[in-house]
Each structure stands twice: as C-alpha cells, then as structure tokens.
Amino acid sequence: MTDTPYVPARRRPWPDSASRPVATPLQPSVVYATSDPDALDAQYEGQTRGYSYAREGHPNADVLAQMLDRMEGASGGIVTGSGMAAVGAAVLGVLKAGDHVLGADQLYGRSLRMLAEDLPRMGIATSLVDPTDAGRVAAALRPETRMILLETVSNPTLRVADLAGIAALARDRGILLAVDNTFTTPRAIRPFEHGADIVIHSVTKLLAGHADATLGYTVARDPALNDAMRVAATTWGVTPSPFDCWLAERGMLSFDLRYDRAEETAARLADHLAGLPGVARVLYPGRADHPDHARACALFGARFGNMLSFELEGGRAAANAFTRACPGIAFAPTLGDVATTLSHPPSSSHRALSAEARAALGIGEGFFRVSVGVEPFEVLAEEMTRGVIAARVA
Numbered sequence: 001m002t003d004t005p006y007v008p009a010r011r012r013p014w015p016d017s018a019s020r021p022v023a024t025p026l027q028p029s030v031v032y033a034t035s036d037p038d039a040l041d042a043q044y045e046g047q048t049r050g051y052s053y054a055r056e057g058h059p060n061a062d063v064l065a066q067m068l069d070r071m072e073g074a075s076g077g078i079v080t081g082s083g084m085a086a087v088g089a090a091v092l093g094v095l096k097a098g099d100h101v102l103g104a105d106q107l108y109g110r111s112l113r114m115l116a117e118d119l120p121r122m123g124i125a126t127s128l129v130d131p132t133d134a135g136r137v138a139a140a141l142r143p144e145t146r147m148i149l150l151e152t153v154s155n156p157t158l159r160v161a162d163l164a165g166i167a168a169l170a171r172d173r174g175i176l177l178a179v180d181n182t183f184t185t186p187r188a189i190r191p192f193e194h195g196a197d198i199v200i201h202s203v204t205k206l207l208a209g210h211a212d213a214t215l216g217y218t219v220a221r222d223p224a225l226n227d228a229m230r231v232a233a234t235t236w237g238v239t240p241s242p243f244d245c246w247l248a249e250r251g252m253l254s255f256d257l258r259y260d261r262a263e264e265t266a267a268r269l270a271d272h273l274a275g276l277p278g279v280a281r282v283l284y285p286g287r288a289d290h291p292d293h294a295r296a297c298a299l300f301g302a303r304f305g306n307m308l309s310f311e312l313e314g315g316r317a318a319a320n321a322f323t324r325a326c327p328g329i330a331f332a333p334t335l336g337d338v339a340t341t342l343s344h345p346p347s348s349s350h351r352a353l354s355a356e357a358r359a360a361l362g363i364g365e366g367f368f369r370v371s372v373g374v375e376p377f378e379v380l381a382e383e384m385t386r387g388v389i390a391a392r393v394a
C-alpha cells in the first residue's frame, strides 16, 4: 500500500488565470464559505454582496434572472424551479386566506388545477371567466378579488385575451393583473407595457427552448411584491438548479433567432394546412379567419408566434392515423422546443374535461396543437401532408 498525499476536500486548488472564460461558469456549489462571522454579518446586512446557500440564490440563477428582466423590461425577477413554481411563488407570495382570484378559463392545465383544488384548500376563493370579453370579467369581479390571472393567448384554441380592457378594470379596482407570458414571449408582447403587475413564464418552453431544462420566472412591477415572491420561493423551496439555469442561459442566447424562424414557419404551415382537404379548420392568430385576429394585430403587431392548432375531420380515428403517419414530428405534450411537437389536447392536457366541456371549447377528437420548431418549412409540410392524407382514409 502506498501513501498518497491527502488533499483536503475543500482546499482543492483552483487554477489561476489572468484571462476570464467567455462562457458563464456552471456553479453547482450548494453552500458558500465566508472568512469569519463579521464578514457573514456584513453579507446578511447587505453591506457586501455574496451567496450563502443555493436555495436562497446562486450565480447561475442571477445571470438568468438578469437576462429575463431585460427581456421583459423589468428588474428584480425571480427564477424558479419550473413554470408552475413561478405561478406558485406568485400566489404564495402575494395572496392570503379570504382573497379571491379570478382566472382565465383556458389557463394551462396545472394552473387551472391550482385554482380549482389547491388555493380553495388554503382559504383562497377562485373562479374562472372568459378573458376575451372584459365585460364578463367585470361582472365576475368580487369585492375581495385581489388578482386576475390570465394568459394572453390561450391553450389550445389560441384565443387572445382582451388585455387592454382587463388591465383598465384591474387598475380602476386596485386588483393585481398577473400575466403568464409563456406562449407569447417578450418577442410578441411585454405585458408590463400593457398594464400587467406581475409577469410569469415557464422558461422550460420557448425561452430555454431545447426541452432539457425545467424552469420558471416571475417578476412584479412593485419591488415589494418581488421581495414577497422571493421569500415565498425560498421558503417553499421552489428555487432552481444551477445546471438548469446554465442550460437555459445557453438556450436563450439563440431565442430571438429560433423564435423568428419558428414564427415564420408557423404562419406558412397554418396556410398550408388550411388548404388541405380533410382539415376542418386551422387556428392561428395571424390568419384573417381567426376570431381574435384584429385584437392579435393590435397587441402583437405582426408577431403571431409559433403555436397553431387545427382540427381534422374524422375524429379520434383520423387523429390516430395522423400521428402514426408523422413519425418525424414528436407526439409529445410540450411546446417551445427547437423541434416541432404535436399535442392532442383531448387525450392529454384536456383529458380531465368531459366531452361536452371540450366541445364547448371547440376541442373535438380530431383537434391538434402544434408547437412549430426550427425545421425547414418544406420538411414539416411534407410530413403533415402525409399525415392528413392518412387521416382521410382512416
């Protein structure tokens, strides 16, 4: 047996370098050491800046938060361990028992569940309303309404909320308007410029963009609300992993390019699908036949996004035949990946609804939602045309 020199685990040398890396270093350390109690005091009192424990903050989350802040025209935003963690931090940081939350009726499925099941259990009342009609929203407000939660473009029918009308109501009544901007991204709309008080993202989707990191982000206009959300995120432990933040930062460096490419392809694909026999209808806010096209133009300019939906004639049998004939497009319930993904709301996100409730939303068994990625248009058009032809003979 030979004696190897023992290098104390926490005194491993870090190589000296006069130059600095161009890529952000990944910093997985859970804990940070200070020199003495006075130095720790100074840090906790805010006289010096430093980290102490990763759940409370770490460099990779801070770098990512600053990038997201800049995109949304905000400051002090909080990166969380998922998009739902961001929704959770916002409600846990801001609401209390006795408050009422008015949610849009086509929110992301888990957000709907949080409103239907989890908040009421904590003494927070909730109800849902159609956000395309500010008149209905006004009628649904209660004296104790503290927050309105909506997504500017709904999933999966891509209806566009009356953001201007709802923001005016919220301002008049002193109600916080929280906007989940995941589908639209700051490339299409920056909700703070339209009266939002809180902006939320699932960074997992288009922003990180590679289906390999699960993260969220929430930011308020009011710094006091940011503090409250940060405390809630830290206490409930919904803060993010350094590695996911590092991956998301890397993905976000190409966000603009990916978004622009996917958006252009989505518009062409929507028109292509609309021209195929066997496609009953196509939903894309950029098309003149979309029910909210005028509002989409007013809110987004010419930015109509990468999401489109369509309905096949022939119901479930056609839907099965379509997905089997399109093996090049992942049939997977997510969105925002570099690769195009296809989801079938009746069997995934909306399976908990009754067939009648789905029909009321216009979601039949032949309904698909497409998250368009960065593949060439021709590749996607060929694949989907094959799918539509297979669906017609199913």
Ligand SMILES: *Cc1c(COP(=O)(O)O)cnc(C)c1O
Binding pocket: 082, 083, 084, 085, 108, 111, 151, 180, 182, 183, 201, 202, 203, 204, 205, 214, 215, 216
């Ligand atoms: C995916 C998604 C969420 C939840 O995000 P996760 O990162 O999956 O937790 C919230 N809102 C919208 C609109 C989403 O698409």
